[in-house]
Amino acid sequence: MRGAPRSRRPPPGSRRPEPPSGPDGPAADAAGPVPAAPGVPELRVTGLTVRFAGLTALDDVSFTVRPGSVHAVIGPNGAGKSTCFNVLSGVYRATSGSVRLGGHELTGLPPHRIAGLGVARTFQNLALPPYATVSDTLMLGRHRLTRAGFLAAGLRLPSAAREEARHGARVREIAAFTGLEPYLDHPAGALPYGLQKLVELGRALCTEPRLLLLDEPVAGMTSAARRRTAALVAGIRDSLGISIVLVEHDMGVVMRLADEVTVLDFGRRIAGGAPEAVQRDPEVVRAYLGEAAPEDGGAPAAGRGHR
Amino acid sequence: MTAASLRVEGVTAGYGPVRALVDVSVDVPDGAVVAVLGGNGAGKSTLLRAVSRTLAFHGGALRGGSVSFGGRRLDGLAAAELVAAGVVQVPEGRQVFARMTVADNLRAGALGARGGARGRARGGERDRAWGGARARAHRRAAALARVHGLFPVLRQRAQQRAGLLSGGEQQMLALGRALMAEPRLLLLDEPTLGLAPMAAARIADTIREINAQGTSVLLVEQNAAVALKLASSAYVLETGRVALAGPAAELAVSDEVRRRYLGVVDETAAQDAESVSTSLPRLGRWPA
Amino acid sequence: SGKANDDDAAEGDGGGSELRVGDGVTATTVPLGVLTDMTGVYATLGKSVTQAQQLYFDRFNADGGVCGRTVELTVRDHGYDPQKAVSAYTELEPEVLGFPQFIGSPYVAAVKDRIDGQDKGLVIPQAWSATLLGSENIRQIGATYDVEMINAVDFLVREGAVGKGDRIGHVYFEGDYGENALAGSEYAAEAAGLTVVGKKIKATDQDMTAQVTSLAKAEVSAVLMSAGPRQSASLAGVAAASGLDVPIVGSNPTFAPQLLETAAGPALLKNFHVSTSTLPIGSPEPGPAELAAAYGKEYPGELLDTGVIAGWSAADLFGEALQRACKAKNLTRGGVTEALLSIDSMDTGFGITHDFSDPAEPSTRESLILRPDAEAKGGMVVAEEAFTATAAADYAVGGAEG
Amino acid sequence: MSEPLTAPRRAPRRYALPAAAGAGLLVALALPFYLDRFWLQAGLFAMAAAIGAIGLNLLTGATGQLSLGHAFFLAVGAYGYCALAGGDEEGLTGLGLPTAVAAAGAVLLAGLAGGLLSPIAGRLSGAYLGIATLALIFIGQHLLFNADDLTGGYNGRAVPPLELFGYRFDDSEDVLLNVPFGAAEKLWYVGLALLVAGALFARGVLRGRPGRAMNALRDHRIAAGVMGVPVARLRAGVFVLSSMYAGLAGVLLALVFQRTVPEYFGFVLSLEYLAMIVVGGLGSVAGAVLGAAFVSLLPQVFMRYSESLPLVSATGDGGVAPGEASRYLYGAAVVAVVLFLPGGLARLAPRRRTPEKKEPSDAEDAIQTQTSAHRA
Amino acid sequence: MTTFVELLIGGLSTGSVYALIALGFVVIFKATEVVNFAHASLLLAGGYVAARLSGHIGFWPALAVGIAGAATVGALVEFLVIRRYRGGEHSVLAIATIGVDIVLLTEFTRLIGTDVLTLGDPWGDAVLTFGSVTVPQTRIAALAAAALLITAFLLAFRYTSWGVAMRAAAENREAAALMGVRLGRVSLSAWAVAGALAAVAALFLTVFPTPGLERSTSFAAFKAFPAAIIGGLDSTAGALAGGLIVGVTEAMATGYQAELSFLGRGLGDVAPYLVMLLVLLARPAGLFGTRELTRV
């Protein structure tokens, strides 16, 4: 069963892993594979180069993410995957190259403008507030969708209260979807690692993104939790129809979720295409997967979750 | 009792009102690799912190039970003294010294090495200290060479600030840094987290190698497949209690462990799962 | 309610023969407030002044007090903090007849409107800036800083240290002390055909090397100082060491006896003078000598500095006003103020006669010139007896610029 | 998951607090009928301090931007009011605006001054920002001493009394219920109103959308940006808001002092405000208010009762002077709170009924923002 | 010689004293990430002990005892306050040092009282003359001491285990403890060293051309803030550079007061802060400081 379901948009759930414990209403099976939601643009990265003092972290990388697809970026440690995310989300400036989301050029925009265009991300090393509750943390995701400023909030104008209620309801909806509902009142920083990763994901979802960047969403999770999270990601794609770029070392998850894979090594794109093809690509095997030496589980992460 | 076995007996620990470990006992015989498995929040990291005396840094405390290493009680020592006793932990989340260079991180790792800089070089022991200094320098050079051999990238990046390394590179640095202290017992908290398959395999090899050179290892790992292969025995924690324990090989074939930690879905269970959950989770779109 | 008016009946309604009292004055005591700084930047001054005043009123009471009452001092140490100073004033004001001491001219200025408006209590500030002149209730004793400097310039001219066309340096503190002094020196310089080279510094500046360098560069023939003792010591020391061998004349607060033991001691002895309106405490005259003896007895080991004289003189003035008010059967605030206005020639025993009849005028325009002397008590002796420079006599104190 | 985590953590004192706040407010309203001018003035200083401290807590506590320059904005408020409301007397320049307009103008002016600093406030953080703002103190002092025709120089400038709807808040005595009402009594109600309004506003800000963004900025700048928070703009915005609070505090202080003196607005004042928010509790409105009451009342109490304190001698003949004793205690209190009461006094307040409860400024006691969970 | 050169030399000579004070800040900041507002009181502690003793036991022994005394005070502050802090926020701890400063400053000003304490140092009021510029010998000594100490600390931080331990502890206490760094000792030693440095700085603040130790001696610490920031709070070489820049700026602003009169009088105090702001606008971490590093 290695290589899991490859057919594009299989009948919902057929070979998908078990869903999270969240609500799964009957409505679910009515909807078939959802195409890209309207308004979800294409992401086109061309010739992206990022240099740090004496180090080229990304070297002329190009790839395209089709609207509504899951695009995996994989590669060895230090290949430049997170750097790529950092450029996409405006944290780093590209040395050269372009990133276009639909009609917008992203390079050069500050992070909050990019977020305003509907790009959300999670962080490889958790970036959660230490004391704020999960519910506040998720509400932060609503920042770009809400308006209340100092005056409205300070004077408690009815408009601010209405906005708060409306978005609070959506936050609870998303919390239920991600399985975070029981923890809404807990400080996010004191949750176990796995749940913190989910909070990250939930917070990104709360921005109602059109493009979701996930940096190692299942790292540090038990395999059961990995399956649930993978299902969650698939669920996001299928129910929202947004594009997802996924960085992940767990090849099982990558193979299961990705529609297309881009492989980086030392900042260069060394392969790309459909997951199976990439997985067999000798260059990728050499640089990343390793000659699977079954004796000692050479590539242990690969194949986790389904063999 | 052998010289360097770790015994954790009936340990209870928690953070403020939160109880994270309840009456946990774990044994790491000299020279063994022992794995600890468990879900997120099961208390694995807390167990390691209880051993390495770093609970206080997280607002936690040991509430009962005892920890001893080589017959010596550890639960009265400061974290730093443990290093001198030969117990070294690679903490969860790497925690490299972000603003120091990679080389300085490795130097920091050697600070508390047994018979290291502190401790001996005092008072009337000047002669020995001088002699010791040379020996120490040698050993440190050897340790550094070994770490560089294991992780060549750390040599290439010696002058880069550690905070700028990629996640995986930092993980390598964290492990390398711990090895600089030449531990007798290494506590590893998810050492393969965030590592690419090949790098994870290399870590596994490294652990095996370190172990072969006489260092015992207490390994906390999500990657149960790797952990159970490396370990001679294993414990499974669930909500702060030991749920299962036994030789690794036995655990590896137990259904419970296979399903929950190895991600092996046996056929009937898979069928069950799929029939129960015929759908993906769904979330409505946000209007406007 | 708690503080409802229940018609304070303390005040007699003043038939000619009956003593009118008010504002905290009881049958046995006359309460006075002391707003001082014993923990802040003027702690040195505050301590000496307060102790001298306590000494004065102890004697005053021993000599029978006033109108059969003894004077009681309530001391509040505001540490030179505006909030505490204003609070302390607010606290004591309803309970005391007046304030023989109020350190911190900005704080005096802060409550000036209240003093002149409703409170009307007599306040003697320990500051000699001309900006405080003009109020009936706020009275300084001694020449103002500008007058001191005019006399100082006159002294330099007469000594032949400076002549027409020369330049004269003036190192002064930011704030009304320094600026008031500068107004004086500029006025005097113009009269004498000199140019003033001003150097403004702050109380926190301790090292006068830069100032000396640039004064030397400007080739000044003498230097005026309106700063603190540390600055004088530094200036004199650096000037001497770097060969700027010119006389230095400082305002009253620029000297402290402790300085003579520092590295700058010899330089101070050689070139330093102070222009002031009291005799030094080391003077053999009866006034200072008695005070020095009494103070030394009461506070053995304490330093005899200018604060002792300033405190004593202010207390003396207040005491005199109280006696006169008593005689006029009016021991109220108004009575004390009135009494003070009637004092037009008071010899406090410190070399100068004061006239308090005009609130817009300093009590004197005379200055003495003192010079350091390591042998003398308090470290200073008289170099020139009291005089008024012609320029000082013509000078409109406080100036047009206020 | 270990079980206690799922236990409910809502404290069961939701109803008690508004009631307590109401009671506190009533007491506060009655106080001018009982307290003498000294205490009213002390209370007014505390109220002004509380307003300023709320502003600083928005900036430093909730947004994590250390500021040592708060005193500067207080000065802008105080002098701004004088210059806008004052006439051309004493050789000073003044616009002679109606005092209420001048007060609002002064607050805006302080905000503007904060805005001018945004190129620096938006870029720096931590100790660097703290010391950069220290520059404001020195620049402020320099301006106050040099711009004499606006500030009156060293001896400061008289403060025109506030006049609202023809009613003057000055020392002319009105008698109310047989109690003479001077400036302190009248201003008391102004101060109270400003404090309550300021506190409620700040609480709204902290609990609402801006507050979340501010906390996010404090906790993780990059993550906040990526979530759509305009980092530089928000930093600058909070700086402006905080400066406006400081400006308002400055106006109130000026009214209470009746004369503004430049020396007041120095480094020590800035430090006192920092001490207030730390002692009270970082990031919360209640913390700022409690801390302000503590820091500004302590020395007053000490000075007032210095004679009756053991080991303290009034005239400094050898023993510890009251001023010194109060400074020892103040310093030690700051240290003690940091060490033993992380979270500040605000942590104690809801649980225990301290005598301080009677203080008028505690009308806002009920305010427990979510951010007070910040563990300092 | 031109005025400019004179002012420059004068400024460098005062700047060297500022550099010494700034170095103390930097050491504590490097070791604990805490901005030490109590540094002013450490200055007084060192100066007080040395000055009180110098009359009895002579200058050099008194200086040694003064340095030891200030080191002890620093160590005590660490032991009684810094070490007890359980939270993780450096700015809160910085505020605790404000409390410490208030207590210590009150105590030492009370002890010093109205005295002006002198040290009886070997330099006296001797000066060196370069052309028309005079520089007190004490200032030459200060410059030498600053350069020497700063070089020593630069090397110590970079090359000794102590330096590595200190940097590690400052950055991540838990990880440092796991590397065997004894946090208590490291931070204790940093504070002791800072105290000792403060005593050295106090020495040069007390000798000619200032008359002696007095309660206001500690105000000099205000010049060290911009000095430390201009150089970069975590850079020992920066402390020297910053101190000298502040000294020179101050001297220039004072010397050219007449030419700069449109900026108001008494510019000397503000000018260093203005320079600091300019430096910060261009380099947010000072001239030699390490930039804040966050990567995600």
Ligand SMILES: Nc1ncnc2c1ncn2[C@@H]1O[C@H](COP(=O)(O)OP(=O)(O)OP(=O)(O)O)[C@@H](O)[C@H]1O
């Ligand atoms: N701000 C920076 N300054 C200098 N070098 C950097 C910076 N950010 C990243 N790098 C370097 O760029 C390279 C790529 O890093 P990146 O984080 O993108 O790797 P990655 O592919 O995400 O690796 P991993 O799988 O380990 O997370 C690394 O070698 C890293 O050290």
Ligand SMILES: Nc1ncnc2c1ncn2[C@@H]1O[C@H](COP(=O)(O)OP(=O)(O)OP(=O)(O)O)[C@@H](O)[C@H]1O
């Ligand atoms: N600093 C903390 N404060 C409060 N509670 C904590 C803290 N750290 C951990 N906990 C709680 O203690 C329990 C055990 O946590 P621990 O980190 O030991 O789990 P873990 O098994 O290591 O999980 P993971 O696999 O996610 O790392 C969890 O419920 C967690 O929420």
Ligand SMILES: [Mg+2]
């Ligand atoms: Mg990465």
Ligand SMILES: [Mg+2]
């Ligand atoms: Mg863990």
